[in-house]
Amino acid sequence: MRIITTVAEARALPHARPRVLVPTMGALHKAHGELIRVAREWGGADGEVAVSIFVNPLQFEPGSDYEQYPRVEKTDGEFCQKAGIDLLFRPTPGEMYASDRSVFVDESSLSNTLEGKSRPGHFRGVCTVVAKLFNILAPDAALFGEKDFQQLTVVRRMVRDLNFNIEIVAVPTVREEDGLACSSRNQYLNSEERKQATVLHRALLAVANAGKKSARDVIALAREVIGEAPLAVIDYVELIDAETLQPVEIVTPNSVLALAVFFGKTRLIDNIRLG
Amino acid sequence: MRIITTVAEARALPHARPRVLVPTMGALHKAHGELIRVAREWGGADGEVAVSIFVNPLQFEPGSDYEQYPRVEKTDGEFCQKAGIDLLFRPTPGEMYASDRSVFVDESSLSNTLEGKSRPGHFRGVCTVVAKLFNILAPDAALFGEKDFQQLTVVRRMVRDLNFNIEIVAVPTVREEDGLACSSRNQYLNSEERKQATVLHRALLAVANAGKKSARDVIALAREVIGEAPLAVIDYVELIDAETLQPVEIVTPNSVLALAVFFGKTRLIDNIRLG
Numbered sequence: 001m002r003i004i005t006t007v008a009e010a011r012a013l014p015h016a017r018p019r020v021l022v023p024t025m026g027a028l029h030k031a032h033g034e035l036i037r038v039a040r041e042w043g044g045a046d047g048e049v050a051v052s053i054f055v056n057p058l059q060f061e062p063g064s065d066y067e068q069y070p071r072v073e074k075t076d077g078e079f080c081q082k083a084g085i086d087l088l089f090r091p092t093p094g095e096m097y098a099s100d101r102s103v104f105v106d107e108s109s110l111s112n113t114l115e116g117k118s119r120p121g122h123f124r125g126v127c128t129v130v131a132k133l134f135n136i137l138a139p140d141a142a143l144f145g146e147k148d149f150q151q152l153t154v155v156r157r158m159v160r161d162l163n164f165n166i167e168i169v170a171v172p173t174v175r176e177e178d179g180l181a182c183s184s185r186n187q188y189l190n191s192e193e194r195k196q197a198t199v200l201h202r203a204l205l206a207v208a209n210a211g212k213k214s215a216r217d218v219i220a221l222a223r224e225v226i227g228e229a230p231l232a233v234i235d236y237v238e239l240i241d242a243e244t245l246q247p248v249e250i251v252t253p254n255s256v257l258a259l260a261v262f263f264g265k266t267r268l269i270d271n272i273r274l275g
Numbered sequence: 276m277r278i279i280t281t282v283a284e285a286r287a288l289p290h291a292r293p294r295v296l297v298p299t300m301g302a303l304h305k306a307h308g309e310l311i312r313v314a315r316e317w318g319g320a321d322g323e324v325a326v327s328i329f330v331n332p333l334q335f336e337p338g339s340d341y342e343q344y345p346r347v348e349k350t351d352g353e354f355c356q357k358a359g360i361d362l363l364f365r366p367t368p369g370e371m372y373a374s375d376r377s378v379f380v381d382e383s384s385l386s387n388t389l390e391g392k393s394r395p396g397h398f399r400g401v402c403t404v405v406a407k408l409f410n411i412l413a414p415d416a417a418l419f420g421e422k423d424f425q426q427l428t429v430v431r432r433m434v435r436d437l438n439f440n441i442e443i444v445a446v447p448t449v450r451e452e453d454g455l456a457c458s459s460r461n462q463y464l465n466s467e468e469r470k471q472a473t474v475l476h477r478a479l480l481a482v483a484n485a486g487k488k489s490a491r492d493v494i495a496l497a498r499e500v501i502g503e504a505p506l507a508v509i510d511y512v513e514l515i516d517a518e519t520l521q522p523v524e525i526v527t528p529n530s531v532l533a534l535a536v537f538f539g540k541t542r543l544i545d546n547i548r549l550g
Binding site: 007011098100101102103104105106107108109110127128131132135136138157158160161162163164165 | 282286373375376377378379380381382383384385402403406407410411413432433435436437438439440
Protein backbone atom coordinates (compact mmCIF):
# COMPACT_ATOMS: atom_id res chain seq x y z
CA MET A 1 0.00 0.00 0.00
CA ARG A 2 1.33 3.37 -1.03
CA ILE A 3 0.46 6.41 1.10
CA ILE A 4 0.48 9.87 -0.47
CA THR A 5 -0.53 13.20 0.98
CA THR A 6 -0.06 15.76 -1.81
CA VAL A 7 -1.56 16.53 -5.20
CA ALA A 8 1.93 16.52 -6.70
CA GLU A 9 2.50 12.95 -5.51
CA ALA A 10 -0.84 11.91 -6.99
CA ARG A 11 0.10 13.46 -10.34
CA ALA A 12 3.40 11.60 -10.34
CA LEU A 13 1.80 8.18 -9.90
CA PRO A 14 1.88 5.80 -12.85
CA HIS A 15 -1.67 5.22 -14.06
CA ALA A 16 -1.84 2.33 -16.48
CA ARG A 17 -4.31 0.15 -14.55
CA PRO A 18 -8.02 0.79 -13.99
CA ARG A 19 -8.26 2.87 -10.84
CA VAL A 20 -11.24 2.64 -8.51
CA LEU A 21 -11.71 5.30 -5.85
CA VAL A 22 -13.41 4.95 -2.49
CA PRO A 23 -13.70 8.50 -1.12
CA THR A 24 -14.05 8.55 2.67
CA MET A 25 -13.75 10.85 5.66
CA GLY A 26 -11.89 8.15 7.61
CA ALA A 27 -12.99 6.52 10.86
CA LEU A 28 -13.27 3.44 8.68
CA HIS A 29 -15.69 0.66 9.55
CA LYS A 30 -17.17 -2.41 7.96
CA ALA A 31 -19.22 -0.46 5.39
CA HIS A 32 -15.96 1.00 4.09
CA GLY A 33 -14.62 -2.56 4.02
CA GLU A 34 -17.55 -3.48 1.80
CA LEU A 35 -16.89 -0.48 -0.48
CA ILE A 36 -13.27 -1.61 -0.79
CA ARG A 37 -14.36 -5.17 -1.55
CA VAL A 38 -16.70 -3.99 -4.33
CA ALA A 39 -13.97 -1.68 -5.64
CA ARG A 40 -11.60 -4.63 -5.90
CA GLU A 41 -14.28 -6.60 -7.72
CA TRP A 42 -14.99 -3.71 -10.12
CA GLY A 43 -11.31 -3.20 -10.91
CA GLY A 44 -10.68 -6.87 -11.57
CA ALA A 45 -7.35 -8.63 -11.40
CA ASP A 46 -5.56 -5.64 -12.87
CA GLY A 47 -7.42 -2.98 -10.88
CA GLU A 48 -5.94 -0.47 -8.48
CA VAL A 49 -8.02 0.38 -5.42
CA ALA A 50 -7.52 3.90 -4.06
CA VAL A 51 -9.00 5.18 -0.80
CA SER A 52 -9.04 8.86 0.05
CA ILE A 53 -9.36 9.97 3.65
CA PHE A 54 -10.21 13.62 4.08
CA VAL A 55 -12.48 15.23 6.63
CA ASN A 56 -13.74 17.92 4.28
CA PRO A 57 -14.36 21.17 6.16
CA LEU A 58 -16.42 22.54 3.28
CA GLN A 59 -19.23 20.01 3.69
CA PHE A 60 -19.76 20.63 7.39
CA GLU A 61 -22.32 23.35 7.85
CA PRO A 62 -21.59 25.95 10.56
CA GLY A 63 -22.17 24.59 14.05
CA SER A 64 -21.91 20.95 13.03
CA ASP A 65 -19.41 18.31 14.10
CA TYR A 66 -16.34 19.18 11.99
CA GLU A 67 -14.06 19.62 15.00
CA GLN A 68 -15.43 16.53 16.76
CA TYR A 69 -15.48 14.27 13.72
CA PRO A 70 -13.34 11.22 14.59
CA ARG A 71 -9.79 11.29 13.20
CA VAL A 72 -7.99 8.01 13.73
CA GLU A 73 -5.10 8.05 11.31
CA LYS A 74 -3.28 5.05 12.74
CA THR A 75 -6.19 2.61 12.90
CA ASP A 76 -7.45 3.83 9.50
CA GLY A 77 -4.03 3.10 8.03
CA GLU A 78 -4.06 -0.38 9.51
CA PHE A 79 -7.62 -0.92 8.24
CA CYS A 80 -6.57 0.01 4.69
CA GLN A 81 -3.47 -2.18 4.91
CA LYS A 82 -5.52 -5.18 6.01
CA ALA A 83 -8.15 -4.50 3.35
CA GLY A 84 -5.39 -4.76 0.76
CA ILE A 85 -5.86 -1.41 -0.96
CA ASP A 86 -3.18 -0.13 -3.34
CA LEU A 87 -3.22 3.59 -2.70
CA LEU A 88 -4.15 5.77 0.27
CA PHE A 89 -4.55 9.50 -0.39
CA ARG A 90 -4.58 11.46 2.85
CA PRO A 91 -4.21 15.20 2.17
CA THR A 92 -4.26 18.01 4.72
CA PRO A 93 -6.93 20.74 4.54
CA GLY A 94 -4.19 23.16 3.45
CA GLU A 95 -3.27 20.89 0.55
CA MET A 96 -6.88 20.77 -0.60
CA TYR A 97 -7.97 24.36 -0.10
CA ALA A 98 -6.05 27.56 -0.77
CA SER A 99 -6.85 30.30 1.72
CA ASP A 100 -8.26 32.40 -1.13
CA ARG A 101 -10.23 29.56 -2.73
CA SER A 102 -13.14 30.88 -4.73
CA VAL A 103 -14.31 28.16 -7.13
CA PHE A 104 -17.05 25.78 -6.07
CA VAL A 105 -19.26 23.19 -7.70
CA ASP A 106 -22.93 23.78 -6.98
CA GLU A 107 -25.92 21.56 -7.50
CA SER A 108 -29.11 23.59 -7.58
CA SER A 109 -32.03 21.17 -7.75
CA LEU A 110 -31.47 17.79 -6.08
CA SER A 111 -29.79 19.57 -3.16
CA ASN A 112 -32.85 21.50 -2.12
CA THR A 113 -34.53 18.72 -0.16
CA LEU A 114 -33.60 16.36 2.72
CA GLU A 115 -29.94 16.77 3.77
CA GLY A 116 -29.49 19.84 1.58
CA LYS A 117 -32.38 21.56 3.30
CA SER A 118 -31.22 20.59 6.80
CA ARG A 119 -27.54 21.26 6.11
CA PRO A 120 -27.09 24.46 4.05
CA GLY A 121 -23.88 24.36 2.00
CA HIS A 122 -23.38 20.64 2.59
CA PHE A 123 -23.70 19.56 -1.05
CA ARG A 124 -21.63 22.45 -2.34
CA GLY A 125 -18.92 21.04 -0.10
CA VAL A 126 -19.51 17.48 -1.26
CA CYS A 127 -19.57 18.36 -4.98
CA THR A 128 -16.49 20.54 -4.72
CA VAL A 129 -14.37 18.02 -2.86
CA VAL A 130 -15.50 15.10 -5.01
CA ALA A 131 -14.71 17.07 -8.19
CA LYS A 132 -11.27 17.82 -6.75
CA LEU A 133 -10.63 14.18 -5.81
CA PHE A 134 -11.75 13.11 -9.29
CA ASN A 135 -9.31 15.54 -10.90
CA ILE A 136 -6.47 14.68 -8.53
CA LEU A 137 -6.77 10.89 -8.69
CA ALA A 138 -8.40 10.47 -12.13
CA PRO A 139 -10.25 7.28 -11.21
CA ASP A 140 -12.12 5.20 -13.77
CA ALA A 141 -14.84 4.46 -11.22
CA ALA A 142 -15.80 5.76 -7.79
CA LEU A 143 -17.95 4.06 -5.16
CA PHE A 144 -20.56 5.63 -2.93
CA GLY A 145 -22.78 3.99 -0.34
CA GLU A 146 -26.55 4.02 -0.67
CA LYS A 147 -26.95 5.11 2.94
CA ASP A 148 -26.07 8.59 1.72
CA PHE A 149 -28.67 8.31 -0.99
CA GLN A 150 -28.94 12.00 -1.76
CA GLN A 151 -25.15 12.31 -1.95
CA LEU A 152 -25.05 9.42 -4.41
CA THR A 153 -27.74 11.05 -6.55
CA VAL A 154 -26.09 14.48 -6.46
CA VAL A 155 -22.68 13.02 -7.37
CA ARG A 156 -24.23 11.13 -10.29
CA ARG A 157 -25.83 14.35 -11.48
CA MET A 158 -22.48 16.14 -11.21
CA VAL A 159 -20.79 13.43 -13.24
CA ARG A 160 -23.48 13.76 -15.91
CA ASP A 161 -23.63 17.56 -16.00
CA LEU A 162 -19.87 18.18 -15.89
CA ASN A 163 -19.05 15.17 -18.09
CA PHE A 164 -16.64 13.44 -15.75
CA ASN A 165 -15.51 10.25 -17.49
CA ILE A 166 -16.01 8.23 -14.33
CA GLU A 167 -18.47 5.45 -13.52
CA ILE A 168 -20.31 5.91 -10.25
CA VAL A 169 -20.99 2.61 -8.51
CA ALA A 170 -23.64 2.45 -5.77
CA VAL A 171 -23.02 0.05 -2.90
CA PRO A 172 -26.02 -1.13 -0.81
CA THR A 173 -26.14 0.05 2.78
CA VAL A 174 -24.17 -2.10 5.20
CA ARG A 175 -25.83 -2.67 8.58
CA GLU A 176 -24.86 -3.81 12.03
CA GLU A 177 -26.39 -7.10 13.13
CA ASP A 178 -29.30 -5.28 14.75
CA GLY A 179 -30.05 -3.35 11.56
CA LEU A 180 -28.48 0.04 12.36
CA ALA A 181 -26.83 1.43 9.22
CA CYS A 182 -23.05 1.59 9.67
CA SER A 183 -21.81 5.15 10.11
CA SER A 184 -18.75 6.79 11.58
CA ARG A 185 -21.15 8.86 13.65
CA ASN A 186 -22.57 5.78 15.42
CA GLN A 187 -19.63 5.94 17.81
CA TYR A 188 -20.99 9.25 19.15
CA LEU A 189 -24.01 7.37 20.59
CA ASN A 190 -24.08 6.41 24.26
CA SER A 191 -25.28 2.90 25.02
CA GLU A 192 -28.95 3.85 25.51
CA GLU A 193 -28.97 5.95 22.31
CA ARG A 194 -27.25 3.13 20.45
CA LYS A 195 -29.93 0.67 21.60
CA GLN A 196 -32.78 2.96 20.58
CA ALA A 197 -31.22 3.86 17.21
CA THR A 198 -32.24 0.46 15.86
CA VAL A 199 -35.72 1.94 15.59
CA LEU A 200 -34.73 3.60 12.29
CA HIS A 201 -34.26 0.37 10.40
CA ARG A 202 -37.34 -1.10 12.08
CA ALA A 203 -39.36 1.89 10.86
CA LEU A 204 -38.10 1.47 7.30
CA LEU A 205 -38.88 -2.25 7.31
CA ALA A 206 -42.31 -1.67 8.81
CA VAL A 207 -43.16 0.71 5.99
CA ALA A 208 -41.72 -1.61 3.33
CA ASN A 209 -43.81 -4.50 4.67
CA ALA A 210 -47.04 -2.59 5.23
CA GLY A 211 -47.52 -1.90 1.53
CA LYS A 212 -49.20 1.44 2.11
CA LYS A 213 -49.51 3.62 -1.00
CA SER A 214 -50.00 7.24 0.06
CA ALA A 215 -47.14 9.42 1.28
CA ARG A 216 -49.28 10.50 4.21
CA ASP A 217 -49.80 6.91 5.43
CA VAL A 218 -46.19 5.89 4.78
CA ILE A 219 -44.78 8.85 6.66
CA ALA A 220 -47.28 8.49 9.51
CA LEU A 221 -46.33 4.84 9.98
CA ALA A 222 -42.61 5.60 9.95
CA ARG A 223 -43.09 8.39 12.47
CA GLU A 224 -45.19 6.14 14.67
CA VAL A 225 -42.50 3.44 14.79
CA ILE A 226 -39.72 5.96 15.39
CA GLY A 227 -41.85 7.44 18.16
CA GLU A 228 -41.46 4.20 20.09
CA ALA A 229 -37.89 5.29 20.86
CA PRO A 230 -38.17 8.01 23.53
CA LEU A 231 -34.77 9.52 22.65
CA ALA A 232 -35.51 9.88 18.92
CA VAL A 233 -36.06 13.44 17.65
CA ILE A 234 -37.09 13.43 14.02
CA ASP A 235 -35.47 15.93 11.65
CA TYR A 236 -37.35 14.69 8.59
CA VAL A 237 -39.17 11.66 7.22
CA GLU A 238 -39.87 12.05 3.51
CA LEU A 239 -41.16 10.02 0.61
CA ILE A 240 -39.28 11.12 -2.49
CA ASP A 241 -38.71 10.22 -6.11
CA ALA A 242 -35.34 8.51 -6.50
CA GLU A 243 -34.38 10.56 -9.57
CA THR A 244 -35.57 14.07 -8.75
CA LEU A 245 -35.48 13.75 -4.93
CA GLN A 246 -38.69 15.74 -4.85
CA PRO A 247 -41.50 14.68 -2.47
CA VAL A 248 -44.11 12.42 -4.06
CA GLU A 249 -47.70 11.72 -3.00
CA ILE A 250 -47.92 8.07 -3.98
CA VAL A 251 -45.51 5.13 -3.68
CA THR A 252 -44.17 4.01 -7.09
CA PRO A 253 -41.36 1.56 -7.95
CA ASN A 254 -39.10 4.62 -7.96
CA SER A 255 -39.92 5.87 -4.46
CA VAL A 256 -37.49 6.17 -1.57
CA LEU A 257 -38.36 6.73 2.04
CA ALA A 258 -35.61 8.81 3.61
CA LEU A 259 -35.19 9.95 7.18
CA ALA A 260 -32.90 11.88 9.48
CA VAL A 261 -33.29 11.50 13.23
CA PHE A 262 -31.38 12.86 16.19
CA PHE A 263 -30.40 10.74 19.17
CA GLY A 264 -29.00 13.28 21.59
CA LYS A 265 -26.61 15.41 19.54
CA THR A 266 -26.03 12.67 17.00
CA ARG A 267 -27.89 12.92 13.73
CA LEU A 268 -28.39 9.65 11.84
CA ILE A 269 -29.78 9.11 8.34
CA ASP A 270 -31.15 6.05 6.61
CA ASN A 271 -33.40 5.18 3.69
CA ILE A 272 -35.12 2.36 1.87
CA ARG A 273 -36.51 1.89 -1.61
CA LEU A 274 -40.25 1.16 -1.65
CA GLY A 275 -42.71 -0.09 -4.22
CA MET B 276 -8.82 16.97 -39.52
CA ARG B 277 -11.36 14.89 -37.65
CA ILE B 278 -14.74 16.45 -36.85
CA ILE B 279 -16.75 15.14 -33.91
CA THR B 280 -20.00 16.39 -32.44
CA THR B 281 -20.75 14.14 -29.45
CA VAL B 282 -19.27 13.39 -26.07
CA ALA B 283 -19.31 9.67 -26.93
CA GLU B 284 -17.13 10.30 -29.99
CA ALA B 285 -14.72 12.34 -27.89
CA ARG B 286 -14.45 9.52 -25.35
CA ALA B 287 -13.72 7.01 -28.10
CA LEU B 288 -10.76 8.98 -29.48
CA PRO B 289 -7.31 7.53 -28.95
CA HIS B 290 -5.35 9.83 -26.67
CA ALA B 291 -1.70 8.95 -26.66
CA ARG B 292 -0.32 12.29 -27.84
CA PRO B 293 -0.21 15.59 -25.91
CA ARG B 294 -3.52 17.30 -26.64
CA VAL B 295 -3.81 21.08 -26.72
CA LEU B 296 -7.26 22.65 -26.67
CA VAL B 297 -8.33 25.98 -28.14
CA PRO B 298 -11.89 26.56 -26.88
CA THR B 299 -13.83 28.97 -29.11
CA MET B 300 -17.34 30.15 -29.89
CA GLY B 301 -16.58 30.02 -33.62
CA ALA B 302 -16.68 32.95 -36.07
CA LEU B 303 -12.97 32.30 -36.24
CA HIS B 304 -10.56 35.11 -37.11
CA LYS B 305 -6.86 35.78 -37.04
CA ALA B 306 -6.64 35.80 -33.23
CA HIS B 307 -7.93 32.23 -33.26
CA GLY B 308 -5.30 31.51 -35.91
CA GLU B 309 -2.68 32.75 -33.48
CA LEU B 310 -4.11 30.59 -30.66
CA ILE B 311 -3.90 27.57 -32.99
CA ARG B 312 -0.31 28.47 -33.94
CA VAL B 313 0.73 28.69 -30.27
CA ALA B 314 -1.15 25.44 -29.55
CA ARG B 315 0.84 23.69 -32.27
CA GLU B 316 4.04 25.10 -30.82
CA TRP B 317 3.11 23.98 -27.29
CA GLY B 318 2.22 20.48 -28.42
CA GLY B 319 5.43 20.01 -30.39
CA ALA B 320 5.96 17.58 -33.24
CA ASP B 321 3.85 14.95 -31.52
CA GLY B 322 1.09 17.29 -30.33
CA GLU B 323 -2.56 17.12 -31.24
CA VAL B 324 -4.36 20.45 -31.63
CA ALA B 325 -8.07 20.38 -30.80
CA VAL B 326 -10.46 23.28 -31.40
CA SER B 327 -13.91 23.37 -29.86
CA ILE B 328 -16.63 25.52 -31.38
CA PHE B 329 -19.63 26.02 -29.16
CA VAL B 330 -21.73 29.14 -28.70
CA ASN B 331 -22.41 28.53 -25.04
CA PRO B 332 -25.90 29.71 -24.09
CA LEU B 333 -25.02 29.61 -20.41
CA GLN B 334 -22.49 32.43 -20.63
CA PHE B 335 -24.80 34.88 -22.37
CA GLU B 336 -26.66 36.91 -19.78
CA PRO B 337 -30.37 37.54 -20.44
CA GLY B 338 -30.94 40.12 -23.15
CA SER B 339 -27.47 39.78 -24.68
CA ASP B 340 -26.49 38.64 -28.15
CA TYR B 341 -26.83 34.83 -27.90
CA GLU B 342 -29.30 34.61 -30.79
CA GLN B 343 -27.37 37.09 -32.93
CA TYR B 344 -23.92 35.68 -32.23
CA PRO B 345 -22.39 34.77 -35.62
CA ARG B 346 -22.59 31.06 -36.53
CA VAL B 347 -20.62 30.28 -39.67
CA GLU B 348 -20.08 26.54 -39.58
CA LYS B 349 -18.81 26.22 -43.13
CA THR B 350 -16.19 28.98 -43.09
CA ASP B 351 -15.12 27.96 -39.57
CA GLY B 352 -14.57 24.41 -40.83
CA GLU B 353 -12.47 25.69 -43.71
CA PHE B 354 -10.54 27.94 -41.35
CA CYS B 355 -9.69 24.98 -39.10
CA GLN B 356 -8.75 22.82 -42.09
CA LYS B 357 -6.39 25.48 -43.40
CA ALA B 358 -4.93 26.06 -39.96
CA GLY B 359 -4.02 22.38 -39.87
CA ILE B 360 -5.75 21.38 -36.65
CA ASP B 361 -6.19 17.70 -35.79
CA LEU B 362 -9.56 17.66 -34.09
CA LEU B 363 -12.66 19.83 -34.28
CA PHE B 364 -15.30 19.36 -31.55
CA ARG B 365 -18.57 20.97 -32.50
CA PRO B 366 -21.39 19.85 -30.17
CA THR B 367 -24.99 21.00 -30.21
CA PRO B 368 -26.49 22.77 -27.17
CA GLY B 369 -28.56 19.62 -26.54
CA GLU B 370 -25.41 17.51 -26.44
CA MET B 371 -23.85 19.84 -23.88
CA TYR B 372 -26.79 20.58 -21.60
CA ALA B 373 -29.53 18.26 -20.38
CA SER B 374 -32.87 19.99 -20.02
CA ASP B 375 -32.77 19.31 -16.27
CA ARG B 376 -29.14 20.34 -15.82
CA SER B 377 -28.47 21.46 -12.27
CA VAL B 378 -24.70 21.40 -11.65
CA PHE B 379 -22.65 24.51 -12.24
CA VAL B 380 -19.15 25.71 -11.51
CA ASP B 381 -19.12 29.06 -9.73
CA GLU B 382 -16.31 31.48 -9.08
CA SER B 383 -17.16 33.79 -6.22
CA SER B 384 -14.40 36.36 -5.95
CA LEU B 385 -12.64 37.25 -9.20
CA SER B 386 -16.01 37.30 -10.96
CA ASN B 387 -17.40 40.17 -8.93
CA THR B 388 -15.74 42.97 -10.89
CA LEU B 389 -15.54 44.10 -14.55
CA GLU B 390 -17.30 41.65 -16.90
CA GLY B 391 -18.77 39.69 -14.02
CA LYS B 392 -20.39 42.83 -12.64
CA SER B 393 -21.70 43.95 -16.03
CA ARG B 394 -22.77 40.47 -17.14
CA PRO B 395 -24.44 38.55 -14.25
CA GLY B 396 -24.05 34.81 -14.66
CA HIS B 397 -21.43 35.15 -17.39
CA PHE B 398 -18.57 33.50 -15.51
CA ARG B 399 -20.76 30.74 -14.11
CA GLY B 400 -21.43 29.94 -17.77
CA VAL B 401 -17.77 30.19 -18.71
CA CYS B 402 -16.53 28.06 -15.81
CA THR B 403 -19.20 25.42 -16.34
CA VAL B 404 -18.61 25.02 -20.06
CA VAL B 405 -14.83 25.09 -19.73
CA ALA B 406 -14.98 22.42 -17.00
CA LYS B 407 -17.16 20.33 -19.30
CA LEU B 408 -14.83 20.76 -22.27
CA PHE B 409 -11.88 19.86 -20.06
CA ASN B 410 -13.62 16.66 -18.93
CA ILE B 411 -14.83 15.76 -22.42
CA LEU B 412 -11.57 16.36 -24.28
CA ALA B 413 -9.05 15.82 -21.46
CA PRO B 414 -6.47 18.22 -22.87
CA ASP B 415 -2.97 18.57 -21.44
CA ALA B 416 -3.04 22.29 -22.08
CA ALA B 417 -5.66 24.86 -23.05
CA LEU B 418 -5.13 28.29 -24.57
CA PHE B 419 -6.94 31.50 -23.76
CA GLY B 420 -6.41 34.99 -25.19
CA GLU B 421 -5.36 37.88 -22.99
CA LYS B 422 -8.06 40.11 -24.48
CA ASP B 423 -10.48 38.29 -22.19
CA PHE B 424 -8.20 38.93 -19.26
CA GLN B 425 -10.76 38.28 -16.55
CA GLN B 426 -11.83 35.04 -18.23
CA LEU B 427 -8.21 33.91 -18.34
CA THR B 428 -7.77 34.73 -14.65
CA VAL B 429 -11.02 33.01 -13.64
CA VAL B 430 -10.18 29.88 -15.64
CA ARG B 431 -6.73 29.75 -14.03
CA ARG B 432 -8.37 29.99 -10.62
CA MET B 433 -10.77 27.21 -11.53
CA VAL B 434 -7.91 24.99 -12.63
CA ARG B 435 -6.15 25.66 -9.33
CA ASP B 436 -9.18 25.29 -7.05
CA LEU B 437 -10.63 22.19 -8.74
CA ASN B 438 -7.21 20.64 -9.44
CA PHE B 439 -7.59 20.18 -13.17
CA ASN B 440 -4.35 18.65 -14.44
CA ILE B 441 -4.21 21.08 -17.35
CA GLU B 442 -1.76 23.86 -18.15
CA ILE B 443 -3.41 27.16 -19.02
CA VAL B 444 -1.45 29.09 -21.66
CA ALA B 445 -2.11 32.81 -22.12
CA VAL B 446 -1.80 34.20 -25.63
CA PRO B 447 -1.21 37.96 -26.08
CA THR B 448 -4.02 39.95 -27.66
CA VAL B 449 -3.98 39.94 -31.45
CA ARG B 450 -4.90 43.27 -33.06
CA GLU B 451 -6.01 44.55 -36.42
CA GLU B 452 -3.50 46.83 -38.18
CA ASP B 453 -5.13 49.91 -36.67
CA GLY B 454 -4.88 48.49 -33.15
CA LEU B 455 -8.43 47.24 -32.58
CA ALA B 456 -8.34 43.97 -30.66
CA CYS B 457 -9.61 41.11 -32.82
CA SER B 458 -13.05 39.92 -31.75
CA SER B 459 -15.90 38.04 -33.37
CA ARG B 460 -18.09 40.92 -32.26
CA ASN B 461 -16.16 43.45 -34.40
CA GLN B 462 -18.27 42.36 -37.38
CA TYR B 463 -21.32 43.85 -35.65
CA LEU B 464 -19.81 47.35 -36.07
CA ASN B 465 -20.92 49.59 -38.92
CA SER B 466 -18.16 51.42 -40.75
CA GLU B 467 -18.32 54.56 -38.64
CA GLU B 468 -18.36 52.57 -35.39
CA ARG B 469 -15.49 50.43 -36.69
CA LYS B 470 -13.42 53.57 -37.40
CA GLN B 471 -14.09 55.05 -33.97
CA ALA B 472 -13.45 51.76 -32.13
CA THR B 473 -9.71 52.26 -32.64
CA VAL B 474 -9.94 54.78 -29.82
CA LEU B 475 -9.83 51.91 -27.30
CA HIS B 476 -6.31 50.85 -28.11
CA ARG B 477 -5.22 54.50 -28.42
CA ALA B 478 -6.56 55.12 -24.91
CA LEU B 479 -4.68 52.12 -23.51
CA LEU B 480 -1.43 53.21 -25.20
CA ALA B 481 -1.88 56.81 -24.06
CA VAL B 482 -2.15 55.63 -20.46
CA ALA B 483 0.79 53.24 -20.80
CA ASN B 484 2.96 56.03 -22.19
CA ALA B 485 1.89 58.78 -19.81
CA GLY B 486 3.37 57.02 -16.77
CA LYS B 487 0.72 58.31 -14.38
CA LYS B 488 0.62 56.59 -11.00
CA SER B 489 -2.77 57.13 -9.41
CA ALA B 490 -5.88 55.21 -10.47
CA ARG B 491 -7.78 58.48 -10.63
CA ASP B 492 -5.35 60.02 -13.16
CA VAL B 493 -5.03 56.83 -15.18
CA ILE B 494 -8.78 56.37 -15.49
CA ALA B 495 -9.36 60.06 -16.21
CA LEU B 496 -6.85 60.00 -19.05
CA ALA B 497 -8.34 56.84 -20.55
CA ARG B 498 -11.85 58.29 -20.34
CA GLU B 499 -10.63 61.53 -21.93
CA VAL B 500 -9.13 59.73 -24.93
CA ILE B 501 -12.18 57.47 -25.35
CA GLY B 502 -14.34 60.58 -25.17
CA GLU B 503 -12.78 61.75 -28.44
CA ALA B 504 -14.94 59.11 -30.18
CA PRO B 505 -18.48 60.51 -30.23
CA LEU B 506 -20.08 57.05 -30.58
CA ALA B 507 -18.24 55.55 -27.60
CA VAL B 508 -20.36 54.85 -24.50
CA ILE B 509 -18.21 53.66 -21.63
CA ASP B 510 -19.41 50.69 -19.54
CA TYR B 511 -16.33 50.67 -17.31
CA VAL B 512 -12.71 51.75 -17.16
CA GLU B 513 -10.93 50.21 -14.21
CA LEU B 514 -7.44 49.87 -12.81
CA ILE B 515 -7.17 46.45 -11.19
CA ASP B 516 -4.69 44.06 -9.67
CA ALA B 517 -3.89 41.28 -12.14
CA GLU B 518 -4.19 38.54 -9.51
CA THR B 519 -7.21 39.57 -7.45
CA LEU B 520 -8.95 41.66 -10.14
CA GLN B 521 -9.87 44.11 -7.38
CA PRO B 522 -9.56 47.85 -8.04
CA VAL B 523 -6.24 49.38 -6.93
CA GLU B 524 -5.39 52.97 -6.13
CA ILE B 525 -1.84 53.06 -7.44
CA VAL B 526 -0.17 51.59 -10.54
CA THR B 527 2.21 48.73 -9.70
CA PRO B 528 3.99 46.23 -11.97
CA ASN B 529 0.95 44.02 -11.41
CA SER B 530 -1.69 46.50 -12.55
CA VAL B 531 -4.02 46.07 -15.50
CA LEU B 532 -6.16 48.77 -17.06
CA ALA B 533 -9.34 47.14 -18.33
CA LEU B 534 -12.23 48.67 -20.20
CA ALA B 535 -15.57 47.86 -21.78
CA VAL B 536 -17.12 50.33 -24.20
CA PHE B 537 -20.25 50.25 -26.33
CA PHE B 538 -20.30 51.40 -29.94
CA GLY B 539 -23.98 51.28 -30.79
CA LYS B 540 -25.22 47.94 -29.51
CA THR B 541 -21.78 46.37 -29.74
CA ARG B 542 -19.83 46.00 -26.53
CA LEU B 543 -16.05 45.74 -26.89
CA ILE B 544 -13.46 44.99 -24.24
CA ASP B 545 -9.72 45.49 -24.12
CA ASN B 546 -6.94 45.79 -21.56
CA ILE B 547 -3.27 46.52 -21.09
CA ARG B 548 -0.76 45.76 -18.38
CA LEU B 549 0.77 48.88 -16.83
CA GLY B 550 3.72 49.58 -14.59
